[in-house]
Amino acid sequence: MSSVTPRPYLEVKDLTVRFETDDGVVQAVSGSSFSLEAGKTLGIVGESGSGKSVTSLAVLGLHRTRSNAKVTGQIWLDDQELVTASNEEVRALRGGKMSMIFQDPLSAMHPYFTVGAQIVEAYRIHHPGVNKKVARERAIDMLARVGIPQPSRRFNDYAHQFSGGMRQRAMIAMALVNDPKLLIADEPTTALDVTVQAQILDLIRDLQAEFGSAVIMITHDLGVVAELADDVLVMYGGKVIEQGPAIDLFQRPQHPYTWGLLGSMPRMDREVRDRLTPVKGSPPSLINLPSGCAFHPRCPYAGRNGDRSFTDIPVLTGGAHSVACHMSAEERTKIFQEEVAPNL
């Protein structure tokens, strides 16, 4: 393609992921599009089961091994298309140009190999010519960079000998050993205490500044998103329902679901509210999504525009701050200012 504007570092177009299961087809991700520049952070938020992890696993090509998964759309990473790429091509990128950290480091690290050996292995896969000594130095250097005290001694420890926060650091060291240009962090701090979470977020921020990587931060915590993200995607029922620059999205949220998420959160930076204002009901099943707007059974404004919310799927408005809702921008702004914001 000979267009004048270069492609963003990561560009996902119309990504759809479905799983065939005994209970029916799970529409885990339906038509997500987003892009991310090097050095920037994209936050993906949503409740459990909204399709956050499936989105990120698709970028890493990890659904290829699942026979029941079907991925369509395009994923461009540094001008290479990944949905149609060969398994070898994707494998060469994983752990190299792109890598991932998970919520549960124990499941990502091998119990029978030392932490150091695993980092060395991760490095040598992508640097086959490098000898053991150099790889070992590199691993110790990475452990030191992520703040593990006495790294050359801890090199020989097993993952279970580390505390939760240290394990998360070690996994970050492993994920960053090949200077990835894209780092996907899937709820990396959800299982950690706030003090450790603060350390890990600080570390991700510092390392990003140092390496200039693009980061996708997946979380259900709007606070974590506000701390790190330049842009935010809000997912509901496998779809992106709102996306935009973080500051805009937090100051002028547009989608009734986003309002509900904000209303559900007690905030330390505000006076104590008498009452939280959560979304009613619970998230939908992705096998049997509600008709029209998937959020309509929980939306207080569903009946406003005739039957459309019940029959037609709203499409994203487009633009820098984009929303999938049948209400007009004026209507949403008015509701937010008059009914929602005063209760936040």
Added chain:
Amino acid sequence: MSENLLEVTGLQKHFPITKGLFKRQVGAVRAVDGIDLTVQAGETLGLVGESGCGKSTAGRLFTRILEPTAGKIVFEGQDISHKSVTQMRPLRRDVQMIFQDPYSSLNPRHTIGTIISAPLQIQNIPTPQGLKTAVQELLELVGLSPEHYNRYPHEFSGGQRQRIGIARALALRPKLIIADEPVSALDVSIQAQVVNLLEDLQSEFDLTYVFIAHDLSVVRHISDRVAVMYLGKVMEIAHRDDLYKNPRHPYTVALMSAVPVPDPVRRDRAQRDRVLLTGDVPSPINPPSGCRFRTRCWKAQDICAVEEPPLVRRLDDPDGHLTACHFPVVEDEAVAGRKPATINV
């Protein structure tokens, strides 16, 4: 007016560590290591602290699921510290517990009806309208449908299961409910629904709560008073507003500053003001001498290693605001540069 429903003094729970065939005791996990606090009738006392600091163990002591190693637990004037299971039975009606994990705390082979009616049957509580009606009323009370009576736990979502757990705890119309991380496993919108439900039930039935959580924002929202624990001890306790507006203990300050603020505009300020604690929480088998927080404290001085600071009123704090620190944080104390030097362990 504020009478004490529960009074705890010098409470300890040490779990023995044994070795070898003869189970020789070689040490102990000092999970709860001397706490003093009171819970007043009708209030919510929040209990916060990092993983492993002894919150759940404290909760299990208050309900006498565990027997204390030392210290005293007084419920409504009665010393229940060492009562036997039979002696405790009549008191079980008054003190109930709600657990974190809505998946494992309900027996998968029992129907919702059986689960919620069990406490009524065990306690031989008369149900004039019949057991089923009593259970269905409880289901409605917690926002579930009476038709759910014959269903099994796996048919419910996490939030619904937590409501079932709450209905079970409410069945005996207890006075005190110890809720151990009741919303931690739930999605944020469901979490808020359950918090609202707990608040509604509290005013309807004059309940008293001990609300255990590691989420400081939720604890601030729901509690009247809050106690901050570290390594088996209470570091600071105060009325909610005093604690959050004017934290005295360096640990409380660090904990609060670590909470991410959902406002990207204030991001830089939040990061600048943050007190980053280095290192990990020391082992409760061998807590540091003197003040247990000293290995991670940026204000520590020599005396902190020698003398354990008592939990008392400091500076000009209001009554009931107690802090266990020799050098409590004063208002507007310079926050910048509070990152402590790395401590070698």
